[in-house]
Amino acid sequence: xxxxxxxxxxxxxxxxxxxxxxxxxxxxxxxxxxxxxxxxxxxxxxxxxxxxxxxxxxxxxxxxxxxxxxxxxxxxxxxxxxxxxxxxxxxxxxxxxxxxxxxxxxxxxxxxxxxxxxxxxxxxxxxxxxxxxxxxxxxxxxxxxxxxxxxxxxxxxxxxxxxxxxxxxxxxxxxxxxxxxxxxxxxxxxxxxxxxxxxxxxxxxxxxxxxxxxxxxxxxxxxxxxxxxxxxxxxxxxxxxxxxxxxxxxxxxxxxxxxxxxxxxxxxxxxxxxxxxxxxxxxxxxxxxxxxxxxxxxxxxxxxxxxxxxxxxxxxxxxxxxxxxxxxxxxxxxxxxxxxxxxxxxxxxxxxxxxxxxxxxxxxxxxxxxxxxxxxxxxxxxxxxxxxxxxxxxxxxxxxxxxxxxxxxxxxxxxxxxxxxxxxxxxxxxxxxxxxxxxxxxxxxxxxxxxxxxxxxxxxxxxxxxxxxxxxxxxxxxxxxxxxxxxxxxxxxxxxxxxxxxxxxxxxxxxxxxxxxxxxxxx
Amino acid sequence: xxxxxxxxxxxxxxxxxxxxxxxxxxxxxxxxxxxxxxxxxxxxxxxxxxxxxxxxxxxxxxxxxxxxxxxxxxxxxxxxxxxxxxxxxxxxxxxxxxxxxxxxxxxxxxxxxxxxxxxxxxxxxxxxxxxxxxxxxxxxxxxxxxxxxxxxxxxxxxxxxxxxxxxxxxxxxxxxxxxxxxxxxxxxxxxxxxxxxxxxxxxxxxxxxxxxxxxxxxxxxxxxxxxxxxxxxxxxxxxxxxxxxxxxxxxxxxxxxxxxxxxxxxxxxxxxxxxxxxxxxxxxxxxxxxxxxxxxxxxxxxxxxxxxxxxxxxxxxx
Numbered sequence: 001x002x003x004x005x006x007x008x009x010x011x012x013x014x015x016x017x018x019x020x021x022x023x024x025x026x027x028x029x030x031x032x033x034x035x036x037x038x039x040x041x042x043x044x045x046x047x048x049x050x051x052x053x054x055x056x057x058x059x060x061x062x063x064x065x066x067x068x069x070x071x072x073x074x075x076x077x078x079x080x081x082x083x084x085x086x087x088x089x090x091x092x093x094x095x096x097x098x099x100x101x102x103x104x105x106x107x108x109x110x111x112x113x114x115x116x117x118x119x120x121x122x123x124x125x126x127x128x129x130x131x132x133x134x135x136x137x138x139x140x141x142x143x144x145x146x147x148x149x150x151x152x153x154x155x156x157x158x159x160x161x162x163x164x165x166x167x168x169x170x171x172x173x174x175x176x177x178x179x180x181x182x183x184x185x186x187x188x189x190x191x192x193x194x195x196x197x198x199x200x201x202x203x204x205x206x207x208x209x210x211x212x213x214x215x216x217x218x219x220x221x222x223x224x225x226x227x228x229x230x231x232x233x234x235x236x237x238x239x240x241x242x243x244x245x246x247x248x249x250x251x252x253x254x255x256x257x258x259x260x261x262x263x264x265x266x267x268x269x270x271x272x273x274x275x276x277x278x279x280x281x282x283x284x285x286x287x288x289x290x291x292x293x294x295x296x297x298x299x300x301x302x303x304x305x306x307x308x309x310x311x312x313x314x315x316x317x318x319x320x321x322x323x324x325x326x327x328x329x330x331x332x333x334x335x336x337x338x339x340x341x342x343x344x345x346x347x348x349x350x351x352x353x354x355x356x357x358x359x360x361x362x363x364x365x366x367x368x369x370x371x372x373x374x375x376x377x378x379x380x381x382x383x384x385x386x387x388x389x390x391x392x393x394x395x396x397x398x399x400x401x402x403x404x405x406x407x408x409x410x411x412x413x414x415x416x417x418x419x420x421x422x423x424x425x426x427x428x429x430x431x432x433x434x435x436x437x438x439x440x441x442x443x444x445x446x447x448x449x450x451x452x453x454x455x456x457x458x459x460x461x462x463x464x465x466x467x468x469x470x471x472x473x474x475x476x477x478x479x480x481x482x483x484x485x486x487x488x489x490x491x492x493x494x495x496x497x498x499x500x501x502x503x504x505x506x507x508x509x510x511x512x513x514x515x516x517x518x519x520x521x522x523x
Numbered sequence: 524x525x526x527x528x529x530x531x532x533x534x535x536x537x538x539x540x541x542x543x544x545x546x547x548x549x550x551x552x553x554x555x556x557x558x559x560x561x562x563x564x565x566x567x568x569x570x571x572x573x574x575x576x577x578x579x580x581x582x583x584x585x586x587x588x589x590x591x592x593x594x595x596x597x598x599x600x601x602x603x604x605x606x607x608x609x610x611x612x613x614x615x616x617x618x619x620x621x622x623x624x625x626x627x628x629x630x631x632x633x634x635x636x637x638x639x640x641x642x643x644x645x646x647x648x649x650x651x652x653x654x655x656x657x658x659x660x661x662x663x664x665x666x667x668x669x670x671x672x673x674x675x676x677x678x679x680x681x682x683x684x685x686x687x688x689x690x691x692x693x694x695x696x697x698x699x700x701x702x703x704x705x706x707x708x709x710x711x712x713x714x715x716x717x718x719x720x721x722x723x724x725x726x727x728x729x730x731x732x733x734x735x736x737x738x739x740x741x742x743x744x745x746x747x748x749x750x751x752x753x754x755x756x757x758x759x760x761x762x763x764x765x766x767x768x769x770x771x772x773x774x775x776x777x778x779x780x781x782x783x784x785x786x787x788x789x790x791x792x793x794x795x796x797x798x799x800x801x802x803x804x805x806x807x808x809x810x811x812x813x814x815x816x817x818x819x820x821x822x823x824x825x826x827x828x829x830x831x832x833x834x835x836x837x838x839x840x841x
Contacts, residue, residue, distance in 0.1 A: 053691075059616070059798040060608035144573045211609060212798055213790040214695050237693055241785045243675060247690045248788075251682040254691075404801075440570050 044502055044521035049233040052517065053245050053254035057238035059212030064195035065185040066138055066145030071258055071510060072215075072238055074182055078514035079217045079234055080121065081185030081200035084112055084131060084164075085176050087425045089506040089513065091336045093176045096225075097126065097186055097201065098164075107171035107460050112179075113163045118224040120188050121205045128159045133190025135164070138183060147183035149440075150429065171460030173467070177426040182514065203229030203518050212238050230502075230521035246495075249274060255500050258510045260493040261376065262320040273498050277512075278322050278491040279505045282334045282423025282430070285318075285326075285375040285490060287368065287385065290445040291483040293415040295366065299481055300359035305366075306345060306485055307352035308389040314487040317384065318377040322493055326486030329478045330421060330430050331471070334489070334507045337427060337464065341472030342479035352392035365397040369410050373403035374418035381487070382418060412443045419443065420490075425508060427471050431455045435478060444483030451477055499523060527838060530831050538824045545816035546598075550591045552812075553805045594809065604806040606799070613810050617795065621814065623694060624791040627707055628776035631714035636769055639719050643726025643765075644758065647734065648750050658723065666720030674713045674786035681709065688712075692787040710787040714780060718772040725768035729761035736760075763830035770826035777822075778815040 057072025065077045084098040095101070098112040118126040137143060139151035156167040166175065185200055198206045201224060204217035215236040223229055237254060239245040245257045246264060250271055260268060260276065269276040289296035289305070296302060311325045324332060327344055370382040379400060386396045401410060410417050424430040433439055436455055437447040451474055458470035478484065492510040496503060501523035506513035512520075561577040597604055603613040642662070646655040665673065682690035688708045698706070733739065734757055742752045758765075781793025792811060799807040831837055 058802070059795050060606065060802045060804060062609045141572060142576055144576060148573060149570060208696070210695055210790070211611075212794070214693055237691060237788070239691065239788045241788065244678075244690065244786055244788050247675075247678045247683050251678075251686060251690050253682075253689055 044230045045523070046230050046521070047232050048522045049235060050231040050256070050500075050517050050520070050522075051235045051237060051254040052511070053237050053239040053248045053257045054511070055238075055240050055242065055245055055257075055259045057212055057236075057240065061211045062196055063198040063206075063209060064191070065183050065187070066143060066147065066191075066195060068183055069146055072236065074509070075258075075511055075514050076198075076215050076236060077182055077185055078202070078511075079204040079215075079236075079517060080198050080202040080206050081187070082202050083180055083182065083184050084114070084186065085180050087177060087180045087508055087513075089504060089508070091425075093180070097131065101176060103173075103175070105462065107173045107175065107462060108168050110166045110168070110175050111160070111163050112166075115224065116162060118201050119222050120201055121199045121220060122188065124188055126186060126188075126201055128162050128164060130188055130190060131164050131186050132157055132159045133192060134184065134186045135166075135179075135190075137190040137192050137195075145183055147181050149433070150178045150181055170456065172428070173460060173462050174426045174428045178429065180425060182509075204231075204234050207233075214238065228515075228518040231517060234517045249495055249497060252497065254497075256494065256496040256511065256516055258492075258494050260495055262318075262322040262491075262493060265322055265493050265495075266320065268495060274495055275498055275503075276493065276495045277503055277505065278493045279507050280324050280332075280334060280489060281492050281507045281509070282332065282425075283421060283490050283492070284330060284332070284423065284486050285378070285381065285418070285420050285488050286330075287382075287416070287418055287485040287487070288444050289483040289485070290415040291481075292445040292447065295359070295361055296415055296483060298359045298361070300355045301361055302481070302483060304352045304354075304356035304359060304361075304392070304394060305389065307348045307355060308392045308394050309385050309485055309487055310347040310388045311345075311487045312347070313388070314381055314384060318381045319488055319490055322491040324489040324491075326488050327479055328482065328484055328486050329475050330423070330434065330484065330486065331427055331475055332489050334423070335427050335430075337468045337471050339468050339472040339475070341475040345479070347388060349392045352389070352394065356392065356394050363395065365395045367397050367399050367416060369399045369401055369414050369417040371401050371403050371406045371410070371418075373406050374411075375420040375490075378418045385487075412441065423489075428455070428459050431471075431474060432459070435474070435482070446478070446483050448477070448481075496520070527831060530837065531828050534824055534827050534831075538820050541820050542813075542817060545820070546595065546813055547591075549809050549812035549816070550587075550594065553808050554587050594806070598813070603810040606804050606807050608799070608802050608804045608807075613807055617792070617807070617810060617814065620790060620792045620795045623789065624777055624780075624793070626694075626703070627692075627710060627714070627780070627789060627791060628773065630704070630707055630711045631718065631776055632773055634711065635715040635718050635772070636722065638715070639722035639769075640726050640765065642719070642723045643730065644750070644753055646723070646727045647730045647753055647757075650731065655727075659727075662720035662723050665716035670713060670717050670780075671782050671786050673716055674710070674783060677709055677713055678786070681712075690787070692789040694790065707789070710780075710783050710789055713783055713787075714776060717783075718776065722765075722768055722772055726761070726765050729764040730757050733757040733760045759833070762833045766829045766833070767826045770822040774819045774822045777818045 052075065054072050054075055056070045061073045065081060068074055068077055082096050084096055086094045086096050088094045097115050097118065099115045101110065101112045103110045114128045114131055120126055135151070135157045138145040138147045139154055153168050153170060153172060154166050155169045158165050168175065187197070188199055191197065203220055203223050205220050207216040207218050209215055217234040219229055219232050239248055242259070242261050246260065246268055248254045249257045265276050265278065268274055289302055291297060306328050315321065315323050315325055325344065327342065331338060368382055368385070370378050372379060382398045386398055389396045411419050424433065432455055434441050434443060435446055435451060436442065437452050454470055454474050458467050461467045461470060494511055499522055500520050502520040503516065504512050504519050506515065561574050594604070601614065603617065605611065606613055606616065642658050646658045649655045678690045681688045689706060690709065692706050692710050694703050694706050730753060739752060739757060742756050780791065781797055784791045784793045796808065796811040
């Protein structure tokens with residue numbers, strides 16, 4: 001098995017194998033491993049203090065899971081809290097604080113049976129009332145919860161014995177995926193009295209909190225799930241500077257780090273004692289055009305711009321190969337029910353010229369607004385776009401603006417700018433967040449009744465084949481007529497020291513979906 | 524009244540006035556920042572509903588002058604208010620950060636100030652000869668390299684390669700004094716290198732200036748050792764400009780080290796301020812601004828007072 005892996009790595013070195021091929025190969029090697037040595041991963045070591053060096057935390061962070069909106073609060077929540085269900089790396093629903101679930105045929109009434117005998121960190125029992133109160137807090141119109149938007153379609157939440165019953169306004173086959181959202185940590189009495197208490201049912205208890213600096217946790221001895229949490233203690237150190245993060249890992253002061261710049265990932269992978277982990281996710285970088293504003297209300301001009309961008313070059317130069325090529329839709333193969341309903345669009349100067357001529361654009365410069373905060377490398381990406389468009393005779397001008405105020409004054413306001421999406425666990429959520437006429441974040445102002453109807457129809461459709469076909473239709477429409485130019489999907493790139501074993505690749509989010517401290521152990 | 528007391532009292536009054544003016548500027552400055560606090564707090568995840576809720580909660584509907592006087596009255600009572608973003612008491616949260624910053628600054632100053640003055644004296648003693656040239660070249664070089672680059676070079680060699688010192692300078696409650704000293708060793712090293720050159724050059728220049736005086740020649744003719752002349756006769760007369768430059772560097776160590784804090788992940792005031800600026804947490808930004816202004820004004824006051832006291836003509840009026 002060792003030899004197989006070495007062979008794959010050699011092939012990578014010789015660049016004979018694409019990354020997808022490598023992943024397939026690794027899966028095969030992994031399958032062999034399980035056949036030959038079934039107990040390989042079954043016996044993790046216990047003990048030790050795991051130190052995580054994470055970027056994306058600030059002094060202003062709170063412990064309220066509802067307000068969690070950046071990587072450090074996300075990872076902190078994963079230490080002390082649990083949601084009722086999770087999404088596995090394979091995209092399946094996994095029961096956590098719920099034991100089982102069922103729904104009526106229309107997907108309108110959902111019942112989740114809550115696990116009994118689970119204790120909160122303060123020793124009290126976790127009950128169905130706590131779960132109901134949690135969901136009610138996050139769905140309150142006055143709540144500032146980041147999950148408020150995804151709770152919108154829920155008309156009623158009530159307890160029924162040991163079960164929580166959700167009644168939706170319209171059927172939604174994806175409700176369990178929505179309820180896996182990381183904001184929705186079950187807290188005693190829903191956390192209404194004290195949202196910042198950080199008392200949950202997770203694998204580690206909070207010991208000390210210093211926002212933007214350091215969080216300390218100790219093992220929860222009464223953890224209901226005995227298969228996770230192998231460390232005695234976990235520390236999260238906030239390291240926002242990327243260079244400081246990598247040097248902390250290299251000097252052995254931390255065991256895991258997140259958010260590695262693609263430009264240094266290859267170099268870091270060569271450093272001794274360090275393993276770089278990248279997994280292609282659903283996050284994507286975009287250039288967005290408002291389809292209701294001239295000149296972008298002309299589909300020929302939109303197509304001209306879509307043909308005038310060199311996606312392969314972007315993945316190579318902006319992501320250093322750590323990512324996948326986009327196809328002007330927000331969906332890629334990382335989503336369940338994906339089908340390639342439109343051919344991969346490539347850089348085609350002739351077609352770009354053709355559509356540009358057909359659009360009848362007067363030749364005045366088209367202004368693309370960009371800031372560093374739009375996505376890592378956004379300014380460079382805009383420059384590449386400008387050059388590839390110029391070759392097709394399309395005059396793009398780049399207007400670079402400060403990061404300050406970008407998300408309030410430019411994104412969703414100006415007709416053509418750079419942005420990013422973190423991706424969503426399921427297609428319905430991605431389409432309904434940004435491509436439904438009524439969505440707040442419809443940042444391409446793509447308002448089409450047929451697309452709205454397809455999204456809603458797919459949402460309550462329980463036949464998988466039909467649903468896949470419906471999503472394919474939306475994919476094709478957005479690819480051909482939408483306002484989004486999506487050149488690339490970015491990887492999550494994390495790294496850990498070779499002292500750590502048991503890392504599971506999880507495309508849902510960075511740090512193995514936030515569960516790195518739950519599933520790994522010291523080798 | 525003794526003229527020295529009068530002069531010092533004048534300086535103090537002027538300092539307070541300056542601080543008051545700074546508070547007005549800080550308040551105006553934070554009011555004209557672009558963007559909206561509520562929008563910044565919620566970021567990309569803002570919805571109109573959550574924005575409206577947050578604005579109402581923050582009391583952003585009260586007119587600015589009213590907010591200024593409320594704020595000033597609060598400060599007079601030692602109440603800096605609560606952070607908008609996480610509801611923490613600013614005085615408590617900032618107190619801890621200020622403590623960290625002062626700890627780092629003092630560690631650096633304790634090494635840098637005596638070292639700079641001693642090196643300055645040595646440079647004058649061997650003026651134009653190799654010790655002077657070596658000292659001048661090295662300190663000029665370290666002062667010319669940007670501090671973050673110095674930091675990264677130090678991290679690469681001392682932390683990653685040799686593993687002598689930690690690259691992370693995170694300090695937290697529960698660490699012993701020794702552990703804290705070890706944790707800050709790298710940022711202290713960098714800060715010392717950054718401020719050493721300026722203070723050493725100024726010491727050297729000020730003393731050389733005095734060395735032209737007739738009484739130094741007299742001392743030489745008396746047969747005193749060169750170093751004794753410099754330390755006993757020249758240095759006391761050069762103290763005013765030296766104290767000035769020392770104080771400017773001390774002020775820099777307190778208010779200007781955000782880059783070093785970021786490189787070594789040190790939880791000081793700079794990082795605290797930057798985090799809150801990016802979230803438009805106005806009360807915290809105002810409080811930090813005021814503390815920084817107070818430190819700057821205070822240290823410059825000290826420099827002024829020391830210069831006054833070091834002047835014999837003012838100490839012994841006819």
